[in-house]
Amino acid sequence: VMGTPNYMSPEQVQGLKIDARSDIFSLGAVFYELLTRKKPFSGDSMHATMFKVVQGKREPLARYTHLPPAIIQMVDRALDPNVDGRFADGNALREYIRNIRADALARGDADMTISSRADPTITTFGTAPGSHPSGSSPSQGSARSQSQSAGWASGSHDTMRQAEMTEISVGAVAPTSKPIGLYVGGAAVVLAIAAASFYFTSRDAGSGPSVEELGVALVTTQQELMEQSLERRDYPAALAQARELLAADAQNAEALRVRDAAQTALAQIGPTVAEGRAALERGASEEAADALRRVRALDPNHPLGAELNDQLNQYFQRQAESAQRDMTQARSAAFSVGATSRPEFQRAESLRQQASANFNRSEYTSAAQNFLAARDGYQQARATYQQAESALSAQSEQARQAQQAQQAAQAEAEAQAGARAELEGAENAWTRLRSRPDEAGVTEQPSYQRAMSEEAAAKGFASSGDWSGAARSYQSATSYLEAARSEYREAEKRRVAEEARRAAAAPPPPTLPPPRAPPAVSSTPSVAQEEAAIREALATYERALESENLDLFRRIKPNLSADEAQRLQSSFDAMDSHELGLEIQSIVIEGDRATVNLTRRDVIVFRGRSNESSRTQTFMLAKIAGSWVITQIGQ
Structure with missing residues (x-):
């Protein structure tokens, strides 16, 4: 699949067969953009844009009151969602433009700058092809244009892009206030540059969406269209769309499910339709009415209803009343969830009013059909509303979880910062304590060995990023080292006291002549x-x-x-x-x-x-x- 979603035709988006009329649709999108300065189909995503293309949702050109009606009709026809409503090919579109021009000339629109049935020539100021100085004849300008066109066409890509196309000039006619000639000339220019645009876009393909992105968006759009066809009970369309998807992806679970559901419904509808027709031929009206009721339960829009409407109307009053009750219940259920703003609900409201009018006119067959269609619309409105609410709830839950994750990350960062500060303080305290020299006996204390073990553990925790564990180990190491020093001092005090006790308990030495008394020495510390x-x-x-x-x-x-x-x-x-x-x-x-x-x-x-x-x-x-x-x- 190649293309830009804003210019793709509905059949191309749906993966259906395409022909020249798809190109006409793309050309119509270019016309629309030139006339309004905005794309006819544009969404927040490729998928949204494609969905608008299929549904034909765009701003009507009729709102631009300055545009000639003939030009509006031309663009609307080119952008018709129904392929059979468009121009058959580029020749048909060109012929339409020529007819507009001829009609304008016949009415005396003097601003027409195209005076013959020949294709217009694109001209620019300077040396662009088709330009001719004031006073030269159109034929002379045309001759010069032919010789210059070859050189211009052989020029570089950039030179062609920079050329400033400013006027259409094939013949000189006095100007008038009516602008249709300008629009007709512009349409001719678009036809002329369409082929060149394909050349340029093929060289600049990298500026648009990639093939992979476009393919994913197409599959998503086709799946949604398939689902909607099944919800509308348009089983042939749903089956065709499912088969298109399965041709590209045989394992597509959604396509398999829709295919089976559509085939099952069609398999039930076919025999029931035959049963109803056979019963009517036998004159068994009640059997035919029952068969029609079962067909409409599967497909409210089945043509069998119109076929048997007159013959079975009198038998369908009870079925219409039953369908009305089902519709009322479905409407109440849609009301209860708040689905009244859904477009499906509004369409169902219109069908309900139409069904009520049918019922009041005793058109019970049509009433039953419309009541059932309204019922399906209310059910679809309720389902799509609940799906949207579920998606919104899921988004809110994701936002809440993201906020919780952010708060948890912030709390973790704050905890890590606090742990780092705690580690820095504990490590500094340990470093200062270790910088003071220890006496030899301190290293022999049990607490000293435990302090060294805690220091090693702290370094291990720090290297692994456990700041809190490292801080606690440094704090423990500090406490153990202080305890080791205290233990050593206490042990020294006990040793001195024990030596004093032993000295006091020892027997006095033999009496000797008193020695000469030495000079008194004070035991007081200095x-x-x-x-x-x-x-x-x-x-x-x-x-x-x-x-x-x-x-x-x-x-x-x-x-x-x-x-x-x-x-x-x-x-x-x-x-x-x-x-x-x-x-x-x-x-x-x-x-x-x-x-x-x-x-x-x-x-x-x-x-x-x-x-x-x-x-x-x-x-x-x-x-x-x-x-x-x-x-x-x-x-």
Whole structure:
């Protein structure tokens, strides 16, 4: 299949046999577009456009009141959906145009620029074929045109396209106000350029729809037409359309279904029609009426109704009443779903009114036929409305699912951003803690080995994209390393205490002459040692906050109240991470009390947003059981 949907004939869309009259239809579409500046058939898709072509839905040319009636009749005939209503071929169309021209000349339409029965010549300004300077005769212009036409025809494709065709000039006649000559000349031009357009479009085929796209749209349109024929109970048309589709695709499920349904209906109709005719010949009117009723139930428009109408009318009153009841039920069902706006419903309304008029005139056969046709129309309106509603509902559901997917993706992105921020904070805290050197005994603690395992796990989680898992592992590694250092300090304290106990329990050495007393040496720690211990206490305070370790915080600030502990835990739960830096300005030691002035810098990440602050503070510390702890934090 080749072509552009806007210019294809109905029979070409339906896959039927085509001849020269299909080309006439396409030419009529070109005429229409030249006269109105828009295509006669156009839709949102190829399928929609093809459907309009088959149904003949276009804006009537008669609305353009400036167009001559003869031109309107010519285009309407060329675009007749019925192939037999068109011009037989291009010669017939040309003859029609010549007759219009002859009639116009006979009436004295002085604006006609075509004065003979010869085909018009296309002319342009400059060197285009058929042009002749002012004062030259038409014959001279024609002679020059013949010599120039060869050169022009041999020119490039682009040169031909750029030629500006501006006038029709075969003879000079005084102008008049009536425009029909211009339209007749234009029609002749279209005939002249039609062949060239085929040449150009064949070279520029890539600018239109592809063969595959056109084929798919044709199949879709033909399937819909086939379905409508079956719904209208036009079984011969439905069967023919199904066979056309099956000739191209033997496995087309819809075509197989329609073919079988149409064949079944026709197989039932044929014997029943024969039965009705035979019964009428025998004079068995009731049997003939029953056969006609069964035929109309399958095909309300079957010609048997008109054939037997007069003979069986008196027997069809009950059938008409039954058909009216069926029609009323179908109408109510269509009303209940809101299908009153459907065109099928409007057609059924017209049939219902016609059937009621038939019934009132005692034309019961026609009444039954029209009531059944109206019933089918209401049923079709209800079905098509429900199909449209189902499609709309499916679109709404798809939109809802797409929105949910978008929201889920956004939530996932936010969660990933939060997890990355949490990982960054945990990794930074671990890095700072690891940067402080450990004593040899720390690495021998069980918690130290677990800290190293958690660090390896964190790196594995990070490489696989599990940011939350990596953050948790870094946090665990930090806690285990702090625990290892605390365990080492406690072990050292116990070792020293045990050595002191053993020394106290050991028997005194033999009495010896008192040695000369050495100079007294103070066992009091030096100032440098005390300052180092105070700095270590403040470092523990930093680790407790960064690792969100409430137990470690209690060890460095033992006077923490229950309310303070609860508030601190709540802040740990709310924040993503906390980085703390303490820059000591001065340390003043007075016995077992110390005052530290420092600058404090906090970087807190809360819900993925980082907040940084800096201020000066005063820490009060006390030495309890040989260890410095924080007693008060002030401004």
